[in-house]
Amino acid sequence: MSESWNKRTQAVHGGIRRSQYNEVSEAIFLTQGFVYENAEQAEARFIETGPDEFIYARYGNPTVSMFEQRIAALEGGEDAFAAASGMAAVNGALTSILKAGDHVVSAKALFGSCLYILENILTRYGVEVTFVDGTDMDAWKAAIRPDTKAVFFESMSNPTLEVIDIEAVAELAHSVGALVVVDNVFSTPVFSRAIEQGADVVVYSATKHIDGQGRALGGVVIGTKDFIRGTLEPYMKHTGGALSPFNAWIMLKGLETMALRVNAQAETAQTVAEALEGHAALERTLYPGLKTHAQNALVQTQLGGKGGTVLSLDIKGGKDAAFAFLNALTIPVISNNLGDAKSIATHPATTTHQRLSDEQKDELGITPGLIRLSIGLEDAGDLLADISRALDVSQQ
Numbered sequence: 001m002s003e004s005w006n007k008r009t010q011a012v013h014g015g016i017r018r019s020q021y022n023e024v025s026e027a028i029f030l031t032q033g034f035v036y037e038n039a040e041q042a043e044a045r046f047i048e049t050g051p052d053e054f055i056y057a058r059y060g061n062p063t064v065s066m067f068e069q070r071i072a073a074l075e076g077g078e079d080a081f082a083a084a085s086g087m088a089a090v091n092g093a094l095t096s097i098l099k100a101g102d103h104v105v106s107a108k109a110l111f112g113s114c115l116y117i118l119e120n121i122l123t124r125y126g127v128e129v130t131f132v133d134g135t136d137m138d139a140w141k142a143a144i145r146p147d148t149k150a151v152f153f154e155s156m157s158n159p160t161l162e163v164i165d166i167e168a169v170a171e172l173a174h175s176v177g178a179l180v181v182v183d184n185v186f187s188t189p190v191f192s193r194a195i196e197q198g199a200d201v202v203v204y205s206a207t208k209h210i211d212g213q214g215r216a217l218g219g220v221v222i223g224t225k226d227f228i229r230g231t232l233e234p235y236m237k238h239t240g241g242a243l244s245p246f247n248a249w250i251m252l253k254g255l256e257t258m259a260l261r262v263n264a265q266a267e268t269a270q271t272v273a274e275a276l277e278g279h280a281a282l283e284r285t286l287y288p289g290l291k292t293h294a295q296n297a298l299v300q301t302q303l304g305g306k307g308g309t310v311l312s313l314d315i316k317g318g319k320d321a322a323f324a325f326l327n328a329l330t331i332p333v334i335s336n337n338l339g340d341a342k343s344i345a346t347h348p349a350t351t352t353h354q355r356l357s358d359e360q361k362d363e364l365g366i367t368p369g370l371i372r373l374s375i376g377l378e379d380a381g382d383l384l385a386d387i388s389r390a391l392d393v394s395q396q
């Protein structure tokens with residue numbers, strides 16, 4: 001194992017542990033527990049586990065550990081803890097850090113369940129949360145206080161694709177000793193350099209690009225060894241958000257092909273966004289890779305110019321036109337995941353973000369005509385033809 005390997009090599013070989021059979025493909029250790037050779041060994045293991053010692057799958061498992069080590073290496077973090085879903089990972093990262101009386105500053109453009117944790121759960125336990133426009137550095141500056149313990153944001157927001165300046169927010173947060181917790185789903189582990197740019201804790205829903213083939217739920221939190229083992233692990237192992245070893249194996253195999261998939265998907269997303277920009281049926285084409293995107297300069301520096309695999313189309317004619325568009329599509333499926341090999345179209349206002357009030361939707365730009373389009377691995381020409389035809393139908 002070499003720390004000097006590039007991402008592509010880490011994604012294939014990082015974290016590998018072979019059994020006595022020296023298998024090529026990673027083994028699935030589908031076991032809840034582990035047998036001790038004697039009572040003394042059991043006692044010793046409960047005092048301290050070594051790197052290749054396990055107790056119970058809620059605490060850790062060899063297949064899960066391979067996934068954790070591989071994604072940590074890929075992300076440039078010291079360690080990682082895998083979780084049953086992206087939301088178990090977001091919840092674990094925030095809840096393990098915070099206690100009653102603490103203050104958090106969060107971007108307000110968030111996936112509905114992330115918003116629920118901050119707005120409805122943390123506040124119920126006495127954590128004070130201030131929401132800001134994540135793209136407004138003056139707003140972050142005004143909101144971060146000496147007693148702020150953490151800041152939270154999606155580095156690229158769901159579904160309006162605002163891009164947040166990790167370095168600038170981290171500088172402000174670190175000046176008061178606050179931890180920077182980044183939900184990095186839309187930036188993907190392929191384009192992200194979040195830790196290098198100042199994030200202390202990076203969270204992924206592995207359900208998205210890491211699996212990338214719509215099979216399993218999973219999540220992961222990456223950070224320093226101290227944070228992962230000292231703060232997060234005790235919380236996760238006692239509250240039960242563990243990733244199944246079978247799902248960890250799916251994620252491990254997903255990581256091997258992730259760069260190929262995500263680069264191809266981002267290239268098609270760029271082509272589709274450029275072709276659709278200015279289309280007569282559209283109020284707005286939102287894609288961070290477009291020169292006209294408000295944070296495109298930041299995309300160049302923070303994400304190497306890559307706009308990701310998702311674009312959002314604001315269709316003229318509101319909900320009726322958006323539904324007509326969805327129902328006319330023949331290649332993208334109507335569903336609510338993203339980062340999948342299959343293109344997926346979502347109407348956030350009535351599904352993923354339905355719970356938000358009309359004022360919140362207005363404020364976040366989640367209009368009745370907005371469609372989130374996750375671009376898959378299909379042929380770009382076929383996709384563009386299908387989307388263009390469905391846009392024509394939406395205006396009839």
Ligand SMILES: Cc1ncc(COP(=O)(O)O)c(C=O)c1O
Binds near residue numbers: 113205
């Ligand atoms: C930005 C973001 N964070 C977290 C999640 C939650 O992930 P999961 O569905 O794996 O719990 C999602 C999507 O569902 C998401 O889009």
